[in-house]
Amino acid sequence: MTAIASEVLIERLAAWGVDTIFGLPGDGINGIMEGLRRHTGQVRFVLVHHEEAAAFMATAHAKATGRLGVCLATSGPGGIHLLNGLYDAKLDHQPVLAITGMQETSVLGTGYQQEVHLDRLYADVAEYNLVVDNPAQLPGVVDIAIRTAYARRGVAHLSIPNDVQIDPADADPYRHVAPATPPATAPIYLPPPGIPRREDLQAAAEVLNAGDRVAILAGAGALHARREVLAVAEALGAPVIKTLPGKAVIPDDSPYAVGGIGLLGTRPGEELAEDCDTLLMVGTNFPYTKHLPEPGKTRVVQIEADPTRAGVRMPTHVPMIGDAREGLAALLPLLVHKEDRAHLEKYRKAMDHWREDMAALESPRRHPIAPQYLMSCIDRAAADDAILTCDSGTVATWAARHWTIRGDRGFYLSGNLATMAPGLPYAIAVQRAFPGRQVIAFVGDGGFAMLMAEFLTAAHYRLPITVVVNNNDSLGQILWEQMVLGYPEHGVRFGEPASDFSAWARSCGGYGRKVTEPGDVEEAVRQALAHDGPALVDVNVNPNEPPMPGKISYEQARKFAEAFLRGQPHRAAIATTLFKDKISQLGR
Numbered sequence: 007m008t009a010i011a012s013e014v015l016i017e018r019l020a021a022w023g024v025d026t027i028f029g030l031p032g033d034g035i036n037g038i039m040e041g042l043r044r045h046t047g048q049v050r051f052v053l054v055h056h057e058e059a060a061a062f063m064a065t066a067h068a069k070a071t072g073r074l075g076v077c078l079a080t081s082g083p084g085g086i087h088l089l090n091g092l093y094d095a096k097l098d099h100q101p102v103l104a105i106t107g108m109q110e111t112s113v114l115g116t117g118y119q120q121e122v123h124l125d126r127l128y129a130d131v132a133e134y135n136l137v138v139d140n141p142a143q144l145p146g147v148v149d150i151a152i153r154t155a156y157a158r159r160g161v162a163h164l165s166i167p168n169d170v171q172i173d174p175a176d177a178d179p180y181r182h183v184a185p186a187t188p189p190a191t192a193p194i195y196l197p198p199p200g201i202p203r204r205e206d207l208q209a210a211a212e213v214l215n216a217g218d219r220v221a222i223l224a225g226a227g228a229l230h231a232r233r234e235v236l237a238v239a240e241a242l243g244a245p246v247i248k249t250l251p252g253k254a255v256i257p258d259d260s261p262y263a264v265g266g267i268g269l270l271g272t273r274p275g276e277e278l279a280e281d282c283d284t285l286l287m288v289g290t291n292f293p294y295t296k297h298l299p300e301p302g303k304t305r306v307v308q309i310e311a312d313p314t315r316a317g318v319r320m321p322t323h324v325p326m327i328g329d330a331r332e333g334l335a336a337l338l339p340l341l342v343h344k345e346d347r348a349h350l351e352k353y354r355k356a357m358d359h360w361r362e363d364m365a366a367l368e369s370p371r372r373h374p375i376a377p378q379y380l381m382s383c384i385d386r387a388a389a390d391d392a393i394l395t396c397d398s399g400t401v402a403t404w405a406a407r408h409w410t411i412r413g414d415r416g417f418y419l420s421g422n423l424a425t426m427a428p429g430l431p432y433a434i435a436v437q438r439a440f441p442g443r444q445v446i447a448f449v450g451d452g453g454f455a456m457l458m459a460e461f462l463t464a465a466h467y468r469l470p471i472t473v474v475v476n477n478n479d480s481l482g483q484i485l486w487e488q489m490v491l492g493y494p495e496h497g498v499r500f501g502e503p504a505s506d507f508s509a510w511a512r513s514c515g516g517y518g519r520k521v522t523e524p525g526d527v528e529e530a531v532r533q534a535l536a537h538d539g540p541a542l543v544d545v546n547v548n549p550n551e552p553p554m555p556g557k558i559s560y561e562q563a564r565k566f567a568e569a570f571l572r573g574q575p576h577r578a579a580i581a582t583t584l585f586k587d588k589i590s591q592l593g594r
Contacts, residue, residue, distance in 0.1 A: 007044075008174055008175075009174070009175035009176075010037060010040065010041060010171070010172050010173065010174065010175055011037070011041075011141035011144055011166075011170055011171060011172070011173045011174070011175055011177065012037045012038045012040060012041030012042075012166075012171045012172065013041045013044055013045065013175055014141070014144040014145050014175050015038065015041060015105075015144055015145070015148060015164075015166070016038075016041040016042055016044075016045045016048065016049055017045065017048070017145070018144065018145035018148040018149070018193060019049060019076065019103075019148065020045065020048040020049050021145075021193040022074065022148075022149075022152050022193045023073060023074075024049060024073075024074060024076050024103075025048070025049060025050060026049070026050050026052060026067065026076070026438060027042070027049055027050070027051050027052065027076045027077065027078050027105075028052045028054055028059075028060040028061075028063040028064050028067075028075075028076070028077045028078070028435065029051065029052070029053070029054065029057070029060045029077055029078030029079055029105075030053065030054055030055070030056070030057050030060060030078075030079060030080070030084060031053075031080065032079070032080025032081070032084050032107065033080065033107075033168075034080035034081030034082065034084065034106075034107025034108065034109070034120065034168060035078060035079070035080045035081070035084075035105075035106070035107035035166075035171070036168070036171070037166075037168060037170075037171025037172040038078065038105065038107070038166065038171055039051075040172070041171075051078075052434075052438065052463075052467070053463070053466070054431075054460060054463050055457075055459035055460055055462060055463055056087060056457055056459060056460070057077070057079040057084050057085075057087035057088050057091075058087050058088065058089075058090050058091050058427070058431075058457065059091070059430075059431040059434075059457050059459075059460045059463070060077040060078065060079065060088065060091065060431075061077045061087075061088040061089075061090065061091020061092050061094070061095070061102070061104065062090075062091040062094060062427075062428045062431035062432060062435070062457075063075070063077065063091075063431045063432070063434055063435035064076055064077040064091070064095070064102045064103075064104075064435070065091055065092075065094045065095040065098070065100050065102055065428075065432075065435075066395070066418060066428070066431065066432035066433075066435035066436055067435045067436075067438075067439055068095065068100040068101050068102055069098070069100055069418050069432075070393070070416065070418060070435070070436045070439050070440070071439050072230075073101075074101045074102070074103055074152055074155060074156065075095070075100065075101070075102045075103070075435075076102070076103045076104075076105065077091070077092075077102065077103075077104050077105070078104075078105045078106075079104070079105075079106050079107070080106070080107045081106060081107035081108050081109055081120050081121075081122065081124070081165075081168075082119075082120030082121065082122045083120065083122075084106065084107070085104075085106035085107070085122065085124040085127070085128075085165070086122065086124075086127065088104055088106070089127070089128075089131065090423075090425055091428070091431075092104055092128075092131045092132075092161050093131055093423050093425075094420050094423045094425055094428060095160065095161050096131050096160050096161050097421070097422035097423045098226070098251065098420070098421045098422055098423070099159035099160065099312075100159065100160075101152075101155040101156045101159060101160070101162075102155060102160075102161050102162070103151060103152060103155055103161075103162045103163075103164070104128070104132070104161060104162070104163045104164075105163075105164050105165075105166065106124050106163070106164075106165045106166075107165070107166065107167075107168060107171070108124065108137060108165045108166060108167040108168070109121050109167060109168060110167050110168040110169040111139055111167045111169055111170070112169070114167070124163070124165050125137050125163070125165050128161075128163045131161050131163075132160070132161045132162060132163040133154050133155065133158040133160040133161060133162060134150065134151045134154035134155065134158075134162040134163065135162075135163045136151070136163070136164055136165070137165045137166075137167070138164055138165070138166045138167070138170055139167060139170060140170070140177075140178070140179070140180060140188075141170055141173045141174070141175065141176075141177040141178070142177070142178040142188040143188060145191070145193075146188055146189035146190070146191045147164065147189075148164070148193075149189075149191040149192065149193055150189075150191065151163075151164055152193070152195065153195050156195045156197070157195070157197075157198075159311075159312070199328070200328050200329030200331070200332035200333065201328055201329075201332045201333060201336050202309065202326035202327055202328035202333050202336065202337075203326075203327075206324060206325075206326045206327075207326065207333075207336055207337050207340060208340060209324045210286075210307045210324040210326055210337060210340075211337060211340035211341055213284060213305050213307050213323055213324055214242060214284060214286060214307055214337075214341060215341060215342045216284075216305075217242070217282075217283055217284025217305065218283055218284075218349070219281060219282045219283045219284065219349045220242045220243070220244040220282060220283075220284045220285075220286065220344075220349070221244055221245055221246075221247060221278050221279070221282035221284070221285050221286070222235065222238065222239055222242075222244045222245070222246045222247065222262075222285075222286045222287075222288060223246075223247045223248075223249070223267075223279075223285060223286070223287045223288070223290055223292065224246055224247070224248050224249070224252050224255040224256070224288045224289060224290060224330075225248075225249040225251060225252040225255075225287075225288065225289045225290025225291065225292060226249065226251035226252045226289060226290070226421065227252075227288070227289020227290060227310070227311060227330050228252060228255045228288045228289035228290070228330040228331075229252060229254055229255055229289075230330070230331055231255070231288070231289070231330040231331035231334055232255060232256055234330070234331050234334035234335050234338070235255055235256055235288060235330075235334065236256055236260065236262065237334070237338055238286070238334050238337065238338055238341065239256075239262040240262070240343075241338060241341040241342075241343050241344070242286075242341060242344055243344040243346065243347050243349055243350045244262070244286070244349075244350070245262055245263075245264045245274075245278055245349075245350055245353040245354075246260070246262045246263055246264065247264055247265070247266060247267055247271075247275045247278060247279065248263065248265065248266055249266060249267075249290050249292050249421075250266055250268075250270055250402065250406055250419065250421065251418075251419065251421035252289065252290060253266070253406065253409075253411055253417045254411050254415060254416050254417045255289075256411070257410075257411050257412050257413075258410045258411045258412065259410065259412060261350075261354055262350070263357065264278055264353050264356070264357050265357070265360065265406075265407070265556070266406060266556075267279050267292075267294075267297045267298075267556075268292075268294045268297045269294075269403075269553070269555050270402055270403045270406045270407075270553070271297070271406070271555075271556045272357070272360050272407070272556045273356070273360055273556040273557045274353050274356035274357050274360055274556075275556060276297065276555075276556050276557040277353075277356065277557065278353055279297060279298060279299055280299065280300075282299060282304055283303075283304055283305065284304065284305045284306075284307070285298075285299055285304050285305070285306050285307070285320075286306075286307045286308075286309075287306065287307070287308040287309070287310075287320075287322075288308075288309050288330050288333075288334065289309065289310070289311070289330040291310070291315045291318060291319065292319060293319065293422065295319050295320070298319060298320055299320070301320055301321050302321065304320075305323050306320050306321065306322045306323055306324075307322070307323060307324045307325075307326070308322045308324070308325045308326065309326045309328060309330055309333040309334065309337075310325065310326070310327060311327070311328065311329060311330075312327075313325075313327050360556075364378070364407050364408060365382075367379075368381075368382035368408065370524050370525070370527070370528075371524065372524065372548070373523075373524055374546060374547060374548040374549070375521070375522075375523075375524050375527060375545060375546060375547045375548060376524075376547065376548055376551060377400065377401075377404045377476050377478070377547040377548065377551055378404055378407070378408055378551075379524065379527065380404070380474070380476060380527055380545050380547055381404040381405060381407075381408035381409060381448070381476075382408050383527050383528045383531045384409070384446060384448065384474055384531055385408055385409050385410050386528075387528070387531050387532050387535055388415075388444055388446060388535065389443070389444045390412055390413030390414065390415060391413055391414040391415060391443050391444070392415055392416075392443065392444035392445070392446060393415065393416035393417070393418070393436050393440065393443055393444070393445045393446070394409050394415070394416070394417050394418075394446050394447075394448055395417075395418050395419065395428070395429045395430075395432035395433045395436060395445065395446070395447045395448070396409075396417070396418070396419040396429055396447075396448050396449070397419070397420075397426060397427065397428065397429035397447075397448070397449040397450050397453035397454070398419065398420055398424045398425060398426055398428075398453065398483070399426065399450045399452065399453060399481070399482055399483040400450065400476070400478070400482035400483050400486070400551075400553045401429075401448050401449060401450045401453075401476045402419060402483075403553035404448075404476065404553075405417070405419075405448055409448075416436075418432055418436065419432075426450075426452060426453040426456055427453045427454075427456040427457045428453075429447040429448060429449040429453060429454070429473075430447050430449060430454065430457055430458070430460050430461065430464075430471075430473060431457060431460055432447065433445045433446070433447035433464075433471045433473070434460060434463060434464050434467075434469060434471060437464075437469045437470065437471050438467075438469065444470075444472070444535060445470075445471050445472070446471070446472045446473075446474065446535075447471060447472070447473045447474070448474050448476065449473060449474070449475055449476065450475070450476050450477075450478070450481075450482065451475055451476070451477040451478065451479060451480075451500075451505055451507070451544075452480070452481045452482075452500075454473070454475050454507060455505070455507075458507065458510060461473065461510065461511060461514055461516065461540060461542065462514045464516070464540040465514040465515050465516050465539070465540050468539055468540075469539075469540055470537070470538060470539055470540065470541075471540050471541075472531075472534045472535050472537075472540075472541045472542075472543075473511070473540070473541070473542040473543070474531065474534070474542075474543050474545065475507050475542065475543070475544040475545060476545060476547050477505060477507070477544055477545055477546050477547060478546075478547050478548070478549035478551075479499060479500050479501070479504060479505065479546075479549055480498050480499040480500060480549050481498045481499075482498075482549070482553075483553070484498050485498040485499070486552055486553060489552075489574065492564075492568035492572070493568075493572065494572050494573045494574040494575060495574060495575065495576070499549070505544075506520050506544060507542060507544040508520040508542055508543070508544045510542075511540070511541070511542035511544075514540070515539075516537075516539055516540035516541055516542060517533070517534055517537040517539065517540070517541035517542065518541070518542050518543075518544070519533070519534070519542075519543050519544070520544050520546075521543060521544065521545045521546065522546045527545060530543045530545075531543060549576075550576055550580045552580060
């Protein structure tokens with residue numbers, strides 16, 4: 007059988023260690039599908055139900071493993087569908103390769119069916135972006151694309167026309183007039199050195215040693231540096247704030263952990279950001295600058311892998327360019343151990359009070375079911391190495407505050423894009439990467455409805471993921487965002503007929519259970535986690551439970567009151583819920 011160019015593509019991906027491609031076939035990639043068929047022992051093709059999900063899966067694979075994620079889509083509409091998931095990779099700085107089809111070269115420019123010039127469409131999302139129009143370019147451009155995705159922590163895109171896909175593997179149809187031949191490259195990537203310059207480390211240590219009230223802000227770039235973050239926190243007597251994508255950097259029950267900042271953060275985290283005189287930022291590009299210390303008030307030291315991101319959010323006294331783990335390890339011997347623990351002890355006590363307040367909201371006696379209680383049931387039932395994937399929306403608030411990082415637990419969500427619907431595709435990709443671990447998708451009804459067909463994908467591959475739907479029959483986050491602007495809610499509640507996603511789960515051959523009573527939540531979650539295959543629990547939660555900020559500002563309270571005065575349609579139910587929340591906390 008004559009080898010075709012698509013085989014060169016697949017063989018080169020395998021040489022880079024790629025073992026899984028997520029995608030959906032189409033006539034624009036039939037040649038690539040044949041290449042995959044001929045190499046099924048090297049690279050697995052995971053058939054999804056929507057290309058957007060394929061891109062989410064590739065992104066989740068990269069986040070969870072640190073290795074390249076790969077997605078595949080046909081020409082035209084298939085490639086268009088990938089975009090949202092690819093922007094998730096771009097904004098969260100994950101190495102992903104997107105491979106798309108293209109009409110055969112002889113008809114390009116004629117307005118042929120589904121002729122979309124995906125290289126132009128991907129111009130913003132991709133760090134490397136190429137239409138392969140000669141088989142001789144392979145495998146060289148594959149090497150360059152993957153190396154670029156790793157080096158720039160982003161998306162690479164190869165679009166391959168139909169006729170090029172099925173050309174002979176050794177085809178080189180054009181005369182060479184340039185003083186060059188197709189590049190002979192190797193499937194090797196060497197990461198840059200991770201240790202910052204010695205003079206920068208010394209300058210950073212001087213600032214940190216001089217600080218009286220030091221805080222650490224750790225992000226997703228520090229997920230692999232738990233030991234080093236804790237060691238530096240111990241040396242400096244520094245409480246650690248975690249961004250939401252960096253939630254798993256250190257355990258939530260650590261004496262150094264003060265939760266997060268921002269609308270989904272904790273009260274101690276917000277107070278620490280206002281109180282600290284020195285801030286060490288590690289592996290984070292936290293965008294919500296209103297929640298960071300006031301510029302000029304706090305001295306800032308930063309460890310950042312990308313020089314273009316150092317000092318982007320705040321004036322930085324000492325920016326260090328390097329890897330979080332290697333940089334902190336090199337910094338640690340230069341730090342003077344702070345004997346005074348008053349600053350740290352202050353925030354330990356504040357976190358004890360915060361945890362008590364959060365526990366008070368996890369009441370099994372509340373009806374309708376409190377979403378905080380639902381999340382607490384998942385937290386108690388899950389293993390110490392379980393991985394939670396989460397959608398955007400109010401579910402992210404409940405996960406941030408009631409999913410406890412302990413042991414080797416993981417946590418992944420769409421950080422900077424904050425898009426709806428990645429929770430389920432993320433769970434599928436993570437479960438395939440770590441088949442021996444519990445993987446739980448905590449999703450809202452709005453996000454789940456967008457890509458619910460992927461539950462059938464999980465059933466097809468017999469993946470034991472557990473999906474928990476926090477069903478408030480609304481777009482909950484948008485509802486509260488409208489009110490915080492001072493406007494009554496509009497167009498955010500779905501109403502009748504009420505959704506029952508458990509029926510869909512059962513129709514797919516999985517475990518499905520609808521829960522409407524608080525007394526059934528804990529048992530349903532445990533049964534779902536024990537099920538040998540995909541399981542879904544659809545829980546009706548209180549639609550009027552507001553995801554209140556950790557520390558409410560006067561302006562937020564004023565706008566909330568304005569929404570009530572302007573005719574908020576569910577103000578009585580919301581007020582009742584807020585009253586019950588406060589009574590629960592006072593009665594703890």
